[in-house]
Amino acid sequence: xxxxxxxxxxxxxxxxxxxxxxxxxxxxxxxxxxxxxxxxxxxxxxxxxxxxxxxxxxxxxxxxxxxxxxxxxxxxxxxxxxxxxxxxxxxxxxxxxxxxxxxxxxxxxxxxxxxxxxxxxxxxxxxxxxxxxxxxxxxxxxxxxxxxxxxxxxxxxxxxxxxxxxxxxxxxxxxxxxxxxxxxxxxxxxxxxxxxxxxxxxxxxxxxxxxxxxxxxxxxxxxxxxxxxxxxxxxxxxxxxxxxxxxxxxxxxxxxxxxxxxxxxxxxxxxxxxxxxxxxxxxxxxxxxxxxxxxxxxxxxxxxxxxxxxxxxxxxxxxxxxxxxxxxxxxxxxxxxxxxxxxxxxxxxxxxxxxxxxxxxxxxxxxxxxxxxxxxxxxxxxxxxxxxxxxxxxxxxxxxxxxxxxxxxxxxxxxxxxxxxxxxxxxxxxxxxxxxxxxxxxxxxxxxxxxxxxxxxxxxxxxxxxxxxxxxxxxxxxxxxxxxxxxxxxxxxxxxxxxxxxxxxxxxxxxxxxxxxxxxxxxxxxxxx
Amino acid sequence: xxxxxxxxxxxxxxxxxxxxxxxxxxxxxxxxxxxxxxxxxxxxxxxxxxxxxxxxxxxxxxxxxxxxxxxxxxxxxxxxxxxxxxxxxxxxxxxxxxxxxxxxxxxx
Numbered sequence: 075x076x077x078x079x080x081x082x083x084x085x086x087x088x089x090x091x092x093x094x095x096x097x098x099x100x101x102x103x104x105x106x107x108x109x110x111x112x113x114x115x116x117x118x119x120x121x122x123x124x125x126x127x128x129x130x131x132x133x134x135x136x137x138x139x140x141x142x143x144x145x146x147x148x149x150x151x152x153x154x155x156x157x158x159x160x161x162x163x164x165x166x167x168x169x170x171x172x173x174x175x176x177x178x179x180x181x182x183x184x185x186x187x188x189x190x191x192x193x194x195x196x197x198x199x200x201x202x203x204x205x206x207x208x209x210x211x212x213x214x215x216x217x218x219x220x221x222x223x224x225x226x227x228x229x230x231x232x233x234x235x236x237x238x239x240x241x242x243x244x245x246x247x248x249x250x251x252x253x254x255x256x257x258x259x260x261x262x263x264x265x266x267x268x269x270x271x272x273x274x275x276x277x278x279x280x281x282x283x284x285x286x287x288x289x290x291x292x293x294x295x296x297x298x299x300x301x302x303x304x305x306x307x308x309x310x311x312x313x314x315x316x317x318x319x320x321x322x323x324x325x326x327x328x329x330x331x332x333x334x335x336x337x338x339x340x341x342x343x344x345x346x347x348x349x350x351x352x353x354x355x356x357x358x359x360x361x362x363x364x365x366x367x368x369x370x371x372x373x374x375x376x377x378x379x380x381x382x383x384x385x386x387x388x389x390x391x392x393x394x395x396x397x398x399x400x401x402x403x404x405x406x407x408x409x410x411x412x413x414x415x416x417x418x419x420x421x422x423x424x425x426x427x428x429x430x431x432x433x434x435x436x437x438x439x440x441x442x443x444x445x446x447x448x449x450x451x452x453x454x455x456x457x458x459x460x461x462x463x464x465x466x467x468x469x470x471x472x473x474x475x476x477x478x479x480x481x482x483x484x485x486x487x488x489x490x491x492x493x494x495x496x497x498x499x500x501x502x503x504x505x506x507x508x509x510x511x512x513x514x515x516x517x518x519x520x521x522x523x524x525x526x527x528x529x530x531x532x533x534x535x536x537x538x539x540x541x542x543x544x545x546x547x548x549x550x551x552x553x554x555x556x557x558x559x560x561x562x563x564x565x566x567x568x569x570x571x572x573x574x575x576x577x578x579x580x581x582x583x584x585x586x587x588x589x590x591x592x593x594x595x596x597x598x599x600x601x602x603x
Numbered sequence: 604x605x606x607x608x609x610x611x612x613x614x615x616x617x618x619x620x621x622x623x624x625x626x627x628x629x630x631x632x633x634x635x636x637x638x639x640x641x642x643x644x645x646x647x648x649x650x651x652x653x654x655x656x657x658x659x660x661x662x663x664x665x666x667x668x669x670x671x672x673x674x675x676x677x678x679x680x681x682x683x684x685x686x687x688x689x690x691x692x693x694x695x696x697x698x699x700x701x702x703x704x705x706x707x708x709x710x711x
Contacts, residue, residue: 226681342692501685504692509680520687 076252078122079263084288088260090116091603092594093280093294095265095309097121098155100566101300102243102251103200103584107591109254113598116292117251117259118282121152123244128285132264132475133305139466139485141530148534149302153261154244156302156534157580162240162359164201165233165577166194166209168386170376177383178491180331180462181573184544184553193585193592200584201238202246204366209234214368218360221351223372223391224510229502231375233388236581237359237367263290266477268297268313268321270560277321277563283477295603296562296594300587303332303536303569304468308482310540311470322540322557327550329468331541332486333460333574335533340453341500342517343394350512353452356391372454372503373576385459385491387499388576394453452513456499457533459575461491468539488526497524535579537571555590566590630704636688637705640698645686647699650706656699665700672696 092108094101097119105117121129133146142148150158167187174182198205207213211234215222222232251259260282267281277297282290299306307329311320320328346353354360361367372389379386460466466487470480497520504515518524543549546558551570557563566587568579597603640646647653658675659668679685679694686698693701 501683501692505680505683505685508685508692508694509677515692516690517687517692518690520692521690 075254075257076248076259076261079260079282079290080284080287082260082288082290084290086288086290087279088116088258088282088290088292090114090258090292090294091296091598092116093118093292093297094300095280095298096155096300096302096305096567097153097244097259097261098300098302099157099200099243099580100583100587101298102154102247103197104298104300104566104587104591105254105257105259106200106247106250107588108594109250109257111256111595111598113256113594113603115254115257116294117257118263118265118280118292119153119259119261120264121150122261123153123248125150125152125158128476129262129264132477134475135304135481136471136473136483137486138483139487140526142484142486143532143534145304145482145484148532148536149304152244153248153259154242154246157241157243158245160238160240160580161578162201162238163578164198164203164236164238164581167575167577167582168373168376168379170379171386171573171575171577173380175380178385178461178573180464180541180548183542183572185542189553190582190585190589193588194581196588197581197584198236200243201236201241201581202365203236203238204362204364204368208236208366208368211368211370215355215370218355220355220370222355222370223351223506223512225372225506226509227375229375229378230372230506232370233373234368235359235371237361237369260290260292262287264477265309266312266479267315268309268563270313270316270321272316274317274321274324275559276561285476294562296564298564298566298590299540300566303539303567304482304484306565306567306569307468307539308470311482312479322550322560322563324559325546327541327548329482329539330464330466331462331538331572332466332468332484332536333462333538333571334486335457335535335574335576335578336460336488336492337455337457337531337533338496338519338527339455339529339531340392340394341389341456341496341519342454342504342515344452344454344507344513344515346450346452346513347511349510353391353393353450357393374499374502378502382498383491384495384498385461385573386576387456387458387495389499389503390455390457391452392455394451454503455531456496456503457531457576458492458495458499459573460488462538462541462573463487463489466538493524493526533578535568535574537568537574537579540565540567540569541572542570543572554593555586564590633701634705634708636691636693636698637701637703640686640688640702641705643688645688645698646695646702653699653703653706657696657703659703665703672700 091113092115094117108115135145149156169187172183172186211232262284263282269279279293310328313321356370359367359369467485471483473481500519507513540550675696676694684695
C-alpha cells in the first residue's frame with residue numbers, strides 16, 4: 075500500500091514491526107524482501123512519487139572541504155531515491171576490499187566477501203541484470219567477439235561491469251509496493267528525530283513531519299535507516315535528546331570517515347597501437363537483447379592491493395573523442411601551452427588534425443608504408459578509492475532547513491594517499507599498455523608538480539559515515555548493521571562501508587538489505603524480534 | 604633524409620612504438636626526448652655509463668643490439684622500469700636509446 079502521509083491526521087502514530095526510513099534502493103529492497111512475511115512494515119519516504127523542489131531543498135548544506143557537488147544536487151529525495159539518477163553500473167566489491175590492509179589505517183570489515191556473496195546473487199534481479207556468469211569477463215568478451223587487453227594478472231585485471239537499464243526503484247517497484255499486504259509506504263514524511271529510552275539503548279519512536287502538513291510518529295520493534303551517507307548521520311546527530319552528541323554517537327564516529335569515489339577524467343592519453351583490442355566493449359555498455367548488459371574496465375588485482383600501499387582504482391577506457399574529452403582536450407592543450415614545453419602544438423595537431431600530414435611525416439622519416447591515421451586516441455578515466463580518513467566529515471551547522479532542523483556540512487578531505495594511488499595506477503596502466511603493444515601513453519599525472527585538477531569527478535557515493543566495525547571504538551554499526559549499543563536501530567546504506575574499493579556501491583547496498591531482511595525474518599521466527 | 608639519419612632509422616627498432624606515437628614522428632623528435640631525458644637526469648649523462656646501461660659493447664652500434672634492446676624494453680615495462688619524459692611514459696631503455704641518439708648527434 076502507498077499512502078500520502080499528508081492525508082493522515084495530525085498526531086497519528088504509525089505502528090509497525092519494522093520501520094524503514096528512506097525509500098531508495100536500500101529501503102525498497104529491504105521492504106520487498108519483507109513483503110509477504112508476517113511482519114508489518116512501514117516504509118517512510120521524505121518525497122513523493124515525483125521530484126519536488128521544496129523537498130529536495132531539505133538536502134541543502136554547505137561544502138567546506140575538497141571540491142564537491144552542491145549537496146542538494148548530489149542525491150535525489152523522492153521514491154526510488156538516488157536510483158532515479160544513477161548510471162546503472164553494477165559491480166561487486168572485491169574480496170580484498172573487506173580485508174584489513176596493515177598500511178591502511180581503519181581498513182577491514184567485520185565480515186568477508188563470502189559473507190555477502192550469496193546476497194550479491196540475490197540482488198542481481200533487483201537491478202534487472204543478467205544472471206548468467208554476470209562477472210565473468212572472459213566468458214562474455216569471447217561470446218560477444220571482443221578481445222580484451224592482455225594484462226599481467228598479477229598487476230591489473232579486466233572486469234565486467236554489469237549494466238542495469240538503469241533501474242529506477244520507485245518507478246520499477248511502485249506497483250509491487252502498492253500491492254503488498256504487509257508493507258505500507260508513507261510518502262512525504264520527513265524523519266526529524268529518533269527517540270530512545272533514557273539509556274539510549276533502545277529506540278522508542280521516530281518523529282515525522284510533512285511539509286505544511288501533519289506531524290506524525292512511527293513506533294516499531296525495529297528501525298532501519300536507509301537514507302544516504304549524509305542524511306543518516308544528520309538524523310543521528312540531530313537526535314540528541316538523550317545522548318547529547320547524537321544517538322549512537324558515544325564515540326564521536328558518526329559523520330566521520332566520509333568517503334566517495336573520485337575520478338580523474340582523463341588520467342592519460344593513449345595512442346592505440348595496431349594490436350590494441352577493439353575498445354568498444356570498454357567504451358560503452360553492451361546491451362543484451364533479453365536482460366542486462368555489460369562493459370569492461372581495468373582494475374587492480376587483489377594481490378597488487380595486498381602487496382602495494384595503494385587504494386583501489388578503476389580505468390574506463392573511453393575513446394578520447396567520445397569521453398567528455400572535447401573539454402578535456404582543450405584543458406590539456408591549455409595546460410601544455412602554459413608549461414611551454416613545446417609539446418602543445420604537436421598534441422594539438424594530432425588531436426585536431428588527424429590527416430595525412432602525420433602519416434606523410436612518418437613515412438618519410440622511417441621509409442615505411444604504415445599509416446598512423448587509422449589509430450585512435452583513448453582517454454582513460456581513472457576512478458579511485460579514498461582511504462578511511464577520520465578528518466573527512468559531515469557535521470551539523472547553524473543554518474537550518476524549513477523544519478528548523480540544522481543543516482549538515484560536508485568537509486571532504488583527500489590525503490596524500492589518494493594522490494599516491496592516482497600516480498601509481500597511472501604508472502601501472504602506462505606500463506601495461508606499453509608492454510603489450512596496445513599503445514603509447516602520454517600523461518601529466520606522473521610529473522612531480524602534478525596537483526589535483528580543477529575538476530575532480532565525484533561518484534556521489536557517500537560512504538563511511540556510520541562505518542561497520544567489530545566494536546564501538548572503531549565504528550558505528552556491527553557486522554549485522556545494528557548500531558553498537560542500541561538493540562533495535564539498524565542501518566542499510568553505503569554509509570556503513572568502512573572502505574569502498576572501486577565498485578559503485580548500489581549492488582552491495584541491496585545485498586546488505588537482503589541479508590538484513592533474512593536476519594529479521596529469522597529473528598521473528600525465533601520470537602526475538 | 605641524411606645518410607646518418609637513415610643509419611639511425613635502421614637502429615630505431617627498440618623505440619619504434621614510441622616513435623610511432625609521437626605527434627610528429629621523426630628522428631629530431633626522438634633526439635629531443637633524448638635531450639630532455641638527459642636534462643632531467645632520467646638517464647646517465649656520461650656516454651660510457653649510457654653505453655653500459657644499454658649493454659652496448661665497445662664500438663658496437665644500436666643496430667648491432669636491436670634484439671637485446673627490444674627485449675630490454677619489454678622487460679622494463681614488465682618490471683615497471685619506466686620514466687616520464689615530456690609527458691610520454693617510456694621504458695628506461697627507450698629513454699637511454701633516445702639519449703644515445705641525441706649524444707651521437709652532438710658528437711659525444
